[in-house]
Structures are given as structure tokens and as C-alpha cells.
Amino acid sequence: MSEVLAIDVAVIGGGPAGLAAAMALREAGVARVVVFERETSAGGIPRHCGHPPFGLREFNRVLTGPQYAKRLAEAAKAAGVEIRLRHSITRLGAGGMLDVASPEGAIAVTAKRVILATGVRETPRSARLIGGDRPQGIVNTGALQAYTYLEHLQPFRRPVIIGTELVAFSALLTCRKAGMRPVAMIEANDRVTARWPIAWAPRIFGVPLLLSTQLAEIRGRTQVESVLVKGPHGPREIACDGVILSGCFQPASELVRGSHLALDPGSGGPVVDQIGRCSDAAYFAAGNLLRAVETAGWSWREGRRVGTDVARDIVSPAETPARQVTIEHAPPIKLVVPQRLTFPAKGEGITDYIQLRVSAAVSGDLVVHAGGQRVWRQRISALPERRILIPLSALPVPADAATLRISIDQAD
Numbered sequence: 204m205s206e207v208l209a210i211d212v213a214v215i216g217g218g219p220a221g222l223a224a225a226m227a228l229r230e231a232g233v234a235r236v237v238v239f240e241r242e243t244s245a246g247g248i249p250r251h252c253g254h255p256p257f258g259l260r261e262f263n264r265v266l267t268g269p270q271y272a273k274r275l276a277e278a279a280k281a282a283g284v285e286i287r288l289r290h291s292i293t294r295l296g297a298g299g300m301l302d303v304a305s306p307e308g309a310i311a312v313t314a315k316r317v318i319l320a321t322g323v324r325e326t327p328r329s330a331r332l333i334g335g336d337r338p339q340g341i342v343n344t345g346a347l348q349a350y351t352y353l354e355h356l357q358p359f360r361r362p363v364i365i366g367t368e369l370v371a372f373s374a375l376l377t378c379r380k381a382g383m384r385p386v387a388m389i390e391a392n393d394r395v396t397a398r399w400p401i402a403w404a405p406r407i408f409g410v411p412l413l414l415s416t417q418l419a420e421i422r423g424r425t426q427v428e429s430v431l432v433k434g435p436h437g438p439r440e441i442a443c444d445g446v447i448l449s450g451c452f453q454p455a456s457e458l459v460r461g462s463h464l465a466l467d468p469g470s471g472g473p474v475v476d477q478i479g480r481c482s483d484a485a486y487f488a489a490g491n492l493l494r495a496v497e498t499a500g501w502s503w504r505e506g507r508r509v510g511t512d513v514a515r516d517i518v519s520p521a522e523t524p525a526r527q528v529t530i531e532h533a534p535p536i537k538l539v540v541p542q543r544l545t546f547p548a549k550g551e552g553i554t555d556y557i558q559l560r561v562s563a564a565v566s567g568d569l570v571v572h573a574g575g576q577r578v579w580r581q582r583i584s585a586l587p588e589r590r591i592l593i594p595l596s597a598l599p600v601p602a603d604a605a606t607l608r609i610s611i612d613q614a615d
């Protein structure tokens with residue numbers, strides 16, 4: 204190893220969650236806080252989202268993604284955070300020992316606490332089982348943004364967008380900004396996944412929205428020429444020159460997978476409690492690594508709260524927890540964050556909620572049981588990818604409960 208570094212807190216990932224956590228730590232008086240970011244600039248995914256709106260929650264103003272990313276990085280530096288760019292963490296070791304690859308060589312880091320904030324990655328076409336040809340012009344949203352904002356290229360002029368969650372609308376705004384005119388947005392469910400006011404974007408921009416419609420085939424020899432979709436009125440061919448695949452995000456949890464930390468198969472991120480603490484008490488997590496995919500503002504707030512809680516934890520470390528309550532869930536619930544609750548609760552918590560997602564459109568009663576007894580219930584109508592929240596303050600957890608079980612009693 205060329206360098207050995209002993210610090211208070213290492214933050215892995217310089218996106219909104221990591222930068223917010225680092226700032227909160229410095230504001231709470233933690234001396235040496237280092238953000239390790241593998242890219243050449245900090246700010247995470249918003250660096251490639253050249254459209255508004257970012258920053259309302261954080262700076263009380265509407266910014267484009269790059270402006271927002273720049274302001275976050277500047278604010279963190281002004282607060283005394285050390286940001287090390289082109290530094291990739293390659294291994295997580297017990298108790299906060301990290302291996303880092305940097306342009307100057309390998310670094311062995313020892314940190315009192317580590318905050319993981321590595322964000323999300325997209326599922327490529329090959330893993331999505333889409334039929335048809337393999338022409339040029341099929342991209343995921345990350346690639347679209349890299350083409351348009353970083354390389355100033357137009358991979359197509361009239362694409363279709365598959366999906367209607369938050370990031371699909373980010374792709375729609377990206378197309379508009381770069382002079383591309385999407386010919387349709389296609390959604391397998393009977394409702395738009397994103398919520399109001401984002402859900403109005405296709406209408407505002409005059410893009411046909413095809414609900415209850417599946418992408419069956421992509422056609423074209425060299426470049427995409429059309430897509431075959433199957434909707435309520437049968438199959439239909441739509442002429443287009445590109446396909447933007449959105450959705451199917453996964454937490455970027457490669458480091459966690461290769462480590463001693465417990466991984467949650469539902470979320471694809473690390474197992475955490477309500478303050479973001481992982482199975483090794485030196486490690487915490489925040490942002491989209493916890494679950495795919497939330498907004499920048501949401502991830503930023505999670506980062507801040509975890510940073511505040513970690514600062515508190517350094518001053519007065521958690522004793523062996525008196526009680527752990529495991530949160531279980533049943534299909535069609537796909538994921539739950541956090542996956543366990545620690546009592547007595549110390550700190551603010553990543554959010555004030557248990558967050559859920561479902562794997563299929565569902566209506567019914569969302570119910571929470573503790574030891575065979577129902578302790579909470581609420582009627583819901585939910586779509587995959589949509590945020591579902593159970594307020595922790597409204598959830599009575601009996602003193603003898605070891606497990607909370609969350610399920611949905613579906614309406615007929």
C-alpha cells in the first residue's frame with residue numbers, strides 16, 4: 204500500500220446522499236470526513252441530468268442537475284469536507300477498514316465509521332428479455348444522458364420511451380432539451396407510475412401515452428425502425444428510430460455483495476435499521492443504495508439524517524442493542540426499508556417511515572402484524588416503483604415483538 208489513512212468518517216460515493224451526509228457530519232463537529240468518489244467530479248447522477256427541477260428542498264430554488272451537483276459539492280467543501288475524486292473503494296473490511304484504488308496507488312483507510320452511498324445502476328437490455336432485432340438506438344436512461352449532456356450527441360430523433368416512473372420523465376425532459384421528439388411513452392400498467400405533477404408531462408409535451416401496453420419486439424436492421432407493442436386493442440407497430448428503456452434499477456451494491464455485510468435480497472441493498480446502520484455497526488448506508496430509485500431530494504435528506512445520526516454515534520456509540528425487531532414481508536410486497544428496527548431507538552432515523560414497494564399493481568389493505576396481532580392497517584392502491592410509506596410514529600411495536608410482518612390483503 205502506498206498510503207495509509209486514518210480518518211473519522213469515510214463516505215463512499217459523492218452523490219446527493221453522500222455529500223449531504225458528509226456535510227451533516229462536519230456541521231455536527233466531526234473532524235475528518237472524507238468523501239471518496241470514483242468519477243472526476245462530485246455530484247452523482249444529477250451531473251448528467253441537464254434539466255430542472257433539482258434543489259428546491261436543499262437550496263430553495265430550481266436548478267438544473269449539473270448546477271445542483273456543483274452547489275452540493277461546493278457546499279460540502281465549504282463545510283470542510285475533503286472530497287477525493289478518482290478514488291474507488293474496492294473492498295469493505297470489518298470495523299471500517301477500506302481498500303481504495305487511486306491514481307497515486309492503493310490506499311488503506313481506517314475509518315471510525317463508513318457511510319455507503321453508491322446509488323443505483325440500470326439493468327441492461329440483455330437482462331430484460333425483450334424480443335426482436337439488435338439494431339443501434341436502444342439505450343437506457345443513463346446512457347441517454349451521457350450521450351446528450353456529456354458527449355452532446357443525438358442517438359436518435361424520434362424514440363419511444365418504455366416506462367413512466369420518475370427516471371422515464373427525466374429521459375423525456377432530456378429528449379426535449381436535446382431537440383429529440385419522443386413519439387410515445389409506453390406503460391405496462393393501467394396508470395402512470397410517477398405521481399402528479401410529473402405524471403402530466405406527456406400531456407404538457409404532447410407525447411402520446413400508451414397505458415396497459417407491453418413492448419413485444421424491437422425491429423430494425425442497423426438502426427431501430429419500429430417497435431411492436433401489445434395493448435388493449437391488440438398488437439400495433441409504432442415507427443420510431445430509438446428505444447429508451449427506463450425502470451429496472453438496482454442498488455449499486457457490488458461492494459456490499461463482496462463484503463461481510465448482510466445484503467437484503469428484496470431491496471438489493473444492505474440490510475439496515477431505522478438509522479441506516481448495517482450488520483457491522485461501523486457501517487451505515489443512505490440514498491438510492493438502500494432501494495431503487497428515489498429522487499435527489501429524498502436521497503439528500505436521507506444522507507443528512509444518516510450523517511447526523513453517525514455523528515451522534517461516534518460521540519456515544521450504541522451499546523449492544525436491547526432489542527432487534529425484524530421486518531418481514533409477503534408478496535406482492537417486493538421490498539421493505541429498513542429491514543429491522545433497533546430499540547431503544549437512538550437518533551433521527553433515515554426517514555420517519557418504513558418504505559415499501561410492490562412488484563405488481565395492487566389494491567387492498569396494507570396490514571402490519573406483530574406476534575399474530577394486527578397493529579396497523581391502511582387501504583392502498585399501489586403500482587410497482589411507487590413509494591409506499593408506513594409512518595413509524597403511528598406503528599405501535601409491542602415490547603415483546605421480535606418480528607413485524609407486513610402484507611397486503613388484496614381486494615377482490
Ligand SMILES: Cc1cc2nc3c(=O)[nH]c(=O)nc-3n(C[C@H](O)[C@H](O)[C@H](O)COP(=O)(O)OP(=O)(O)OC[C@H]3O[C@@H](n4cnc5c(N)ncnc54)[C@H](O)[C@@H]3O)c2cc1C
Pocket residue numbers: 215216217218219220221239240241242246247248249252290291292293320321322323344345348369370373455458489490491492496497498499500502503
Ligand atoms: C438515469 C437517471 C436519471 C435520473 N433523473 C433524476 C431526476 O431527473 N430527478 C431526480 O430527482 N432524480 C433522478 N434520478 C434519481 C437519482 O438516482 C437521484 O437523483 C440521486 O442521484 C440519488 O443520489 P445518491 O447519492 O443516492 O446516488 P448517486 O447520485 O447515484 O451517487 C452515487 C455516487 O457513488 C459513486 N460510487 C459508486 N461506487 C463507488 C465506489 N466503489 N467508489 C467510489 N465512488 C463510488 C458514483 O460514481 C456516484 O457518483 C435519476 C436516476 C437515474 C439513474
